[in-house]
Structure formats: structure tokens, C-alpha cells
Amino acid sequence: MTPVGVRLPWDLITSEARVLLHPSGPCETLMIDVLGRLPKVVGIDVVEMALWAKENNPTVTTQRNQQDGPVAATVTESDLKVTVERELVSQAEEEDMEALLGTYVMGIGEAEAFSERLKRELLALEAANVHAILESEPMVDEVLQGLEAATNCVDDMDEWLSIFNVKLRHMREDIES
Numbered sequence: 001m002t003p004v005g006v007r008l009p010w011d012l013i014t015s016e017a018r019v020l021l022h023p024s025g026p027c028e029t030l031m032i033d034v035l036g037r038l039p040k041v042v043g044i045d046v047v048e049m050a051l052w053a054k055e056n057n058p059t060v061t062t063q064r065n066q067q068d069g070p071v072a073a074t075v076t077e078s079d080l081k082v083t084v085e086r087e088l089v090s091q092a093e094e095e096d097m098e099a100l101l102g103t104y105v106m107g108i109g110e111a112e113a114f115s116e117r118l119k120r121e122l123l124a125l126e127a128a129n130v131h132a133i134l135e136s137e138p139m140v141d142e143v144l145q146g147l148e149a150a151t152n153c154v155d156d157m158d159e160w161l162s163i164f165n166v167k168l169r170h171m172r173e174d175i176e177s
Contacts (some may be wrong), residue, residue, distance in 0.1 A: 027151070
């Protein structure tokens with residue numbers, strides 16, 4: 001169950017659905033048993049959701065009445081099992097992306113401008129790549145000439161080996177007779 005006072009990152013979901021969709025919710029095992037997998041969550045990354053759950057699972061204190069009186073039971077954060085199984089993005093990549101996104105104030109209109117800027121940068125990088133390939137053409141020609149010379153040497157060696165093979169066959173026939 002979601003702790004009181006903690007907001008989920010997806011605010012449009014009803015509180016009943018939040019219990020089901022919480023990464024460490026009690027229905028996770030049931031969903032895996034029934035569906036054979038966890039349901040697909042749209043609008044939030046699984047890693048982001050697991051990190052959110054890990055950050056927002058504070059110590060929960062409940063009271064139970066026993067024979068001697070109320071006793072406080074505490075569940076620590078280590079008891080709540082939320083782990084990120086693999087890191088999809090390295091720390092350096094994440095910092096680079098945050099630096100890039102930090103230069104923009106994202107609004108609805110700016111998203112299209114950001115997309116256009118990324119497209120222009122991609123085209124510029126592709127043009128630079130083509131330019132680098134064209135600049136390396138003399139080296140490619142040199143490598144091709146070296147390969148041609150090596151092929152000619154191999155052909156010559158093959159011809160010599162076939163001549164020696166014929167001579168050895170004749171010698172063998174002469175020795176046998």
C-alpha cells in the first residue's frame with residue numbers, strides 16, 4: 001500500500017489502482033502468477049518506477065494491540081524489497097543527457113523545437129561522417145592497391161606450386177619405373 005503523504009509520479013491513477021501498480025505492491029506476485037508477467041506500465045520507465053519506490057518507501061510504524069497493550073511494529077526500508085535489476089544507462093550517459101536537457105525549458109512548444117534541433121544535429125553528424133569517409137579515399141585507394149599486390153603474389157605462388165607439383169609427380173613416376 002502507498003504510504004500516506006507520498007505522491008506517486010502518475011497522478012491520474014485512482015488510489016485503488018495505485019495499490020495494484022505500486023512496484024512493491026502486494027498484487028505483484030498475483031499478477032505474475034495470473035498473467036505470467038508484470039503488466040505493461042505506460043508513461044513511466046520501469047527503472048524510474050523502481051527508483052521512485054525505493055526512494056519513497058519510508059519506515060512505516062503500525063500499532064497492534066496485544067495482551068500487554070499496544071506494541072509498535074516497525075518495518076524498515078530494507079524489509080521493503082525494491083531493486084533495480086540492471087542499469088540501463090551508465091552514470092556518464094545520464095549526466096550527459098541531463099546536461100543536454102538542462103539547457104532547455106521544456107514546454108509543449110519547446111518539445112518540437114528540441115526535436116528539430118536534434119534532427120539538425122543528427123544531419124550535421126551524418127554529413128561530417130560522409131565528409132570523413134570522402135577524405136579517407138586516398139587511404140582506401142592505397143589499401144586496395146596493397147590488396148591487389150598481395151593477390152598477385154598469391155596467384156604467382158599458386159602457379160609456382162602447381163609447376164612444382166607437376167615436376168614432383170614426374171619425378172615420382174621416374175623413381176617408380
